[in-house]
Amino acid sequence: MSFEQSLLQTAIAFNKACQIVLNYCFEHKVYNKNVLNKATYPQVRREIPNLPSALVQTARDEASEMLLRTDFAKIIKKRLSVRYDNRCFKFYPDSNNVSLTTVMGRLTFSFKHYNYMDTWKGEYTNAQLVIRRNKIFLNVQVKLPDVAIKTVGEVLGIDRGILNIAACSDNTFFSSNRLRDVKGRYQFLKRKLQHVGTRSAHRKLQVLSGRERRFVLNTNHCISKAIVNKPFDVFALEKLGISKKKKNGKQFNGKLGSWSYTELQRFIQYKAEAKSKRVVLVNPKYTSQRCSKCGFVHKQNRSGLGFRCGNCGFSLNADLNASRNIGVLGKSEYLRLFVNEPNVASGEASPTDVVDGSYKPMNSFIGS
Numbered sequence: 001m002s003f004e005q006s007l008l009q010t011a012i013a014f015n016k017a018c019q020i021v022l023n024y025c026f027e028h029k030v031y032n033k034n035v036l037n038k039a040t041y042p043q044v045r046r047e048i049p050n051l052p053s054a055l056v057q058t059a060r061d062e063a064s065e066m067l068l069r070t071d072f073a074k075i076i077k078k079r080l081s082v083r084y085d086n087r088c089f090k091f092y093p094d095s096n097n098v099s100l101t102t103v104m105g106r107l108t109f110s111f112k113h114y115n116y117m118d119t120w121k122g123e124y125t126n127a128q129l130v131i132r133r134n135k136i137f138l139n140v141q142v143k144l145p146d147v148a149i150k151t152v153g154e155v156l157g158i159d160r161g162i163l164n165i166a167a168c169s170d171n172t173f174f175s176s177n178r179l180r181d182v183k184g185r186y187q188f189l190k191r192k193l194q195h196v197g198t199r200s201a202h203r204k205l206q207v208l209s210g211r212e213r214r215f216v217l218n219t220n221h222c223i224s225k226a227i228v229n230k231p232f233d234v235f236a237l238e239k240l241g242i243s244k245k246k247k248n249g250k251q252f253n254g255k256l257g258s259w260s261y262t263e264l265q266r267f268i269q270y271k272a273e274a275k276s277k278r279v280v281l282v283n284p285k286y287t288s289q290r291c292s293k294c295g296f297v298h299k300q301n302r303s304g305l306g307f308r309c310g311n312c313g314f315s316l317n318a319d320l321n322a323s324r325n326i327g328v329l330g331k332s333e334y335l336r337l338f339v340n341e342p343n344v345a346s347g348e349a350s351p352t353d354v355v356d357g358s359y360k361p362m363n364s365f366i367g368s
């Protein structure tokens with residue numbers, strides 16, 4: 001068995017194990033990992049004796065989490081992937097080696113080295129082996145050591161929305177025009193294919209979904225990179241929660257569902273931390289109703305794309321106005337959390353999440 005074969009066989013065995021657990025979850029409507037372990041471990045060991053115990057356990061975790069995401073739909077694991085935790089893989093970027101538990105035992109593989117691997121050094125906590133189009137990839141998660149916190153921060157406020165994926169308080173916009181174009185095209189094609197309903201149409205549909213997903217992923221990478229490269233130390237974003245959804249109604253929810261704002265946030269977070277910069281999350285309440293000049297809050301301040309203050313007459317692009325408010329909130333939160341002085345002035349700001357430590361997905365190309 002060749003090296004690549006051993007990984008392929010491992011992925012096939014892993015998927016099989018995953019499927020046994022998935023079926024059990026579906027039948028018994030449970031996803032608790034302890035319950036699943038007791039219920040399925042013996043069966044998996046019996047039916048797939050060559051799958052190492054550590055991978056049986058990660059297969060169970062994967063199945064449990066897949067089910068959680070889909071609310072107990074009947075799902076079939078098709079994608080060839082294997083989840084590794086710190087017990088079953090060791091990553092050595094300096095020597096371009098990774099050792100992985102496989103159905104053939106523990107094996108060491110070499111991979112192609114990329115420069116970014118030298119930048120992301122820390123504790124390698126998890127990895128996912130993915131086999132796609134006859135190529136083998138390893139996505140490695142890195143827990144970076146805590147970075148030194150800068151004491152004075154220039155804060156950039158970022159507002160996320162439909163027309164602008166991101167509007168920044170330094171008067172820059174990341175428009176969603178192209179994104180909506182492309183997504184619209186995919187939607188049109190998908191609807192057509194769904195209508196056809198044949199098997200080959202279904203296959204094409206899956207290919208399209210994957211392509212669309214990678215397009216969004218790439219867009220998020222580009223935007224987050226451009227944002228953290230700006231000369232600011234702190235990036236303030238709105239906590240995406242209930243109030244934001246309420247404010248923007250149905251239309252926003254639909255778009256939000258298909259566009260991964262949380263992913264964009266995650267990308268900004270880890271890219272920022274790698275540069276010793278910070279991300280603070282602020283409460284979105286009133287950020288689009290408040291005048292960024294005089295602080296007057298009123299529903300009617302905002303109408304559509306524009307903002308006009310009913311108190312001082314200040315007018316501005318609505319997203320830009322919101323981003324400036326987010327910037328101000330972010331600054332007071334940042335001071336409250338990171339500077340060792342109680343900050344009395346931040347009474348108006350709401351509790352904030354601070355993101356510590358960061359995870360960076362790393363794609364290591366193993367072989368073909």
Ligand SMILES: [Zn+2]
Nearest residue numbers: 291294309312
């Ligand atoms: Zn005003």
